[in-house]
Amino acid sequence: MSPCGRARRHTSRGAMAVLAWKFPRTRLPVGASALCVVVLCWLYIFPVYRLPNEKEIVQGVLQQGAAWRRNQTAARVFRKQMEDCCDPAHLFAMTKMNSPMGKSMWYDGEFLYSFTIDNSTYSLFPQATPFQLPLKKCAVVGNGGILKKSDCGRQIDEANFVMRCNLPPLSSEYTKDVGSKSHLVTANPSIIRQRFQNLLWSRKTFVDHMKVYNHSYIYMPAFSMKTGTEPSLRVYYTLSDVGANQTVLFANPNFLRSIGKFWKSRGIHAKRLSTGLFLLQLENCTDVKDHE
Template sequence: MELSSAPQPSGDPARWRQRQRRLQRPEPAAARSASGRTGGELGESSSASGAPSFGGPWLGGEEGARTQLLFSPRQDCAGWAQGAQSVRALAARCCRPSPPPLNTGGVRGYGRGGGGGGSGGSSELGVRPGCALLSLLSSLLLLLLLRLLWCPTDAPARSRLLVDESEEDPQGTSPALRMLRSPAPPVPRTTNSTYLDEKSLQLTEKCKNLQSDLNSLFNRTKRQKEDDYLQIITDIQNCPWKRQAEEYENFRAKLTSCCDAIQNFVVSQNNTPVGTNMSYEVESKRTIPIGENIFHMLPASQPFVEYPYNQCAVVGNGGILNNSLCGAEIDKFDFVFRCNIPPINGNVSKDVGSKTNLVTINPSIINQKYQNLKKKAEFVQDIATYGDAFLLLPAFSYRANTGPSLKVYHTLRESKARQKVLFFHPKYLKQLGLFWRTKGVDAYRLSTGLMIASIAVEMCENVKLYGFWPFSKTVENTPISHHYYDNKLPKRGFHKMPKEYSQFLHLHMKGIIKLQFGKCET
């Protein structure tokens, strides 16, 4: 900087030149090391580097660049803290007392003395322009830093701090300040599903082990106890049930290969022509010739024209149905099987339903309850409650069954009843008995319930069993009757009810059929 370029103030020229010479004297090294760069050096550095100054020539160069960076959007909270520290350091350097130059003249604002000059007077600190503004700015940044204390140091804050600068703020607030004022986004709470997953895995493993537990119980040489079955049934109830289409098709294919219920379970003109010597199911050495009179009682072919049925219910007569409230659910099925003409009228209908598509009749009921149809009117009235259902009788299982069964046919024909009489084919029942014997059911004869359930698997796509319960109490240890309408027990040793029920449990766990164990959901 040339001295001649400075304007000469009015007054004594000699004093002004003396002051200029003193200003050009080099500052002592100690003073320079203690104070750092002067304001002039800052200005010259700013001019030399070409960095844009902020607030005048007192802030430029490196500090100016640092300050400009400070006010650009930061990417994390640590950057804001570093910027605030830089501003505070810069303010401390800028606002320290500068060494007062010697002043012999009366230039106002320089040196010591007041008024028109002189060598005496009080000392006055030389504060650089804009220093107060820088201190204020440093305080503001510290406040902002406190506002940002909630920001985690290890997470980028750009998503919270950066906004589109081109977006207009209707209230005139800067976008960065708007984002600072906005609350922090809620941190999503993670659900700790480890316990649930472990519990599900334990339940799945337990359900898989139930098959082996049931097999162990089934294969016991000693008589099985009710409590052992009830414990397994309790565990089965806690396992989710799902129909397994592949298991269903495989089991149905085995039944069809063995027995073919669709073509063979009913005696028809198609599978039993005139002149056939039919063997009885149990008394296999005995035969009955099929003459014209019996042949004309038979349907031309299998009568189930809507086969296969989608949803089928097989309703047993177990006392577990009492107070079950399953009636409405049962009546919604496409096809309903019932066993041994049980009562369905009155209050019991809420538990057992009333819809019936096929019902079996044990000839022993004809002899005992209706005195070999001497009570013909009572029989016809009771049968009328089943609507136009098929009546299925084992006419050719024993020779003693043939007479009562044929009598039922003639009685209903004479009374012009709506029901149609069908007869079990003895060959089908024999083949079915052999099939279940390979599964471990070595009974003298299968129960009607197992026969009908086997037929339903071949006739239907989905099968659900109600009222199958061969136990004297529920899983809650509540005593129940053998049937929902009486407590007459079957002949001891005639059926293998526990083993039959074990087969139902196996089919249930494999997803082939579904067992209803207790009350229905209303």
């Protein structure tokens, strides 16, 4: 071996000796080592924490909800605040009473665009809000996965007025969890664009899908964003042309704007249509069940 090689070998041994002196190797007692092995095996076979399955999550949420008690005083105060700011009983949907011919209105989701109520749009509005107020027992049903395996269907269908969000599926495989009744169903124009090709081609799939909602009102923000106006009008004319059981209601942009300001003043940004829907039933229902 060359002198350089021997020098490197002696240098390495010296470095290892210094490290060994600074950090001496320790040996656990035999009993402690055996105990560590036993603990690791135990944790492997019986873990301390296990992720709950879907059924356990749902049962936990339902048990927490069972302890909830309605604050009647707070509910009355909230209804009064809602009535003063937004008047949902009269402004929730566009009607001939609150949206007369020739009235100019602004899109609530855009600052640069307005529209004027003309004969073609005025004829699409009901004379007044079609609900018989006040409503009694109401259910607000979201379309999230939390309802899966919940067995809430019977409880939802017991309500006098059932509201659903964003055209959810109501086929027989979901009935046990989400029920089958519906009286008001929201539909965002983006759903019409993405799932039904903006109704520019065959409309049979859309019409067939809507049959599960029976005689429901279909609530659409046609005048929230300019891009949502045409898809919403197509929904109206499609259901009207085939004599469908559903009736389209258009959200009043003034109502949606007022709702947004109401919650923004409380530090909450209400951008989802379901927020306005939820506030409507709080205003006009004596008993509310929220199934989000």
